[in-house]
Amino acid sequence: MVESVLDKTFYEIWHIGEVDDLSIDKIIDYMNKAISEGARSIRLRFYLNSYGDLSYIQYIRRILLNNTLATIVVEDRVIEELGKDVEKLNNNVIVIMNKVEKEFPGEDKVRIVKVV
């Protein structure tokens, strides 16, 4: 029986708004904290304005290239899917918001971190 990687419980960090060095720094802070507390499966999910725009990847290089310990899964979704995803939430999630004003559905599982 081969174990699953994706069925595990992930430490969830979601990102909304513009991806830039500052917001990546925030992600790294939370990732480091999670790893130091023993997390070994981390999901980074980027909510984008248009699907298939991979320009955010150049910013996440430094996250991926510096990690050796944890499994990291990077996902991207269009922002319209956010509401649906929040409804399905099972775990706690850190939401990094950068240069965006967005009403976030009142969820006790969601911790919002504003960058700018």
Next chain:
Amino acid sequence: MELKNVDIILTTDRSMMTNHHGKEFLGFMATGPPIGMPESLWMWIACPKMKTDRFGRPWQAPYALRKLEALLQDHGYNAWVIDPDYVDLYIDKAKIMMISHHDYFALCPPSSEWWVITRKEPVNARSFRRFMEKTSIREAKKRGLKIIVGGPPAWQWLYKVDLWANWGVDTVVEGEGERIVLDLVRKVFDNEPLPRYVFVGPGDSPRLEEISTIKYPSVNGLVEIMRGCPRGCKFCSVTLRSLRNMPLDIIEKEMIINIENGVHNGILHSEDVLLYGARGIKPNPEALLKLHELARKHLKEIAWSHASLAAIKNAEEEYKLISKIMEIVKSGDNQDYLGVEVGLETGSPKLAKKIMPAKSAPYPPEKWPQVVEDAFMIMHENNIVPAATLILGLPEESEEDLVMTAELLDKLRPYRSLIVPMFFVPMGLLKDKDWFTSVKVKDEHIEVMRKCLWHSVYWAEDIINRFYLKKSSTAPLRILLKLFLRYVRWKGRSVEKKLGLKPLDISLIQTVR
């Protein structure tokens, strides 16, 4: 078995789907641009087409693809390795195309070094690009084909985001694939979105029982004998993954699969073959002798993928193990030498201590140059022919380190070997399209590189004459390689002249034969 449709195509471009005429060392040419001859001839020498059945299934395929094929078939999927020339037969109906590679964009050494020296794109990157730009793949993407790419150089996609988007790659996977691949395939079959990038951490490395046994032959009979490496060098990603020794019965099964399908030679694959069955970094004589007896029983010619110089010295000095293994290797009358890749990396103990403090173990890093020299002597005396790599341009490297490396190269002259310098390219540079023009090459680097060049040219001629391509059927290839070496000599001399350098006297090499 007839093949009508394939749901999951496992493939790669021609620079990978080849057996290099059965000579792994020729694979080195697949990492360079064509020099002194047309690209088609260069490709024929380095990466000849693989024989296939009428369904396009290659006779031999890269081991990583064979492992995935076995894993997916064991889980009931219609997944096959398909030669790149036959992908069009199935692409219309396939759900997924999975691609594996050693160096997608020629950014890893030694390809990166070829870039820096010649300013030309190596053939592996050209061949991969030609493959990805096939109209049939573009069409299949529009229809919903998912493309998943992986392998050790997966990180390179992070620097090629434009191609990632243009070619419609859905997911990039870095790390050991067994567990994640099944997850991803399940997602595609369930119409769920795929992640964009997955880095598989050491905690998600498969256990031995999760690793499938190949069902069809691997390139040049490569068989994995262990995964992981305990030495922890700073510049290497293999480290951190747990050590797993494949049991002998599994190794034997894979050897038999190869032999039954007409691949009679074999490569024992490990980051350090001499650590098979070891606890820590001390060789385990019993496990190694059993492994080689097994290989001798089944294989016509045996090769090692990699071995560490420290383990070579330690194995011989403490247990006479290299001599014993080579006695076994030579006992079949089919083989009088054994090829292996080794990491020389530097001639400076100071640098060794900084970047690879455990590479010399059980000897202290201060003794690294002596370890290298002793291991080269042991290999020479036992007809082991190493292709050694050394790393230039590390951020920690000083001019003094380079001088020490050059001095060590002088000491290695009498020992039959190829020595290939590899340029460390800081990742920051890779952002730019013409990154290879920004790599700073110092005079000391040039000195080390030309010592390597003349050492390797000299010994390559000796290796071809003594051991390599001796059959009459390989005569055309032998002649071409000799012509190529003559061209390299001529080119090397003219570059030295242009740079105002006094030619090195390579005849001094002829001391021990």
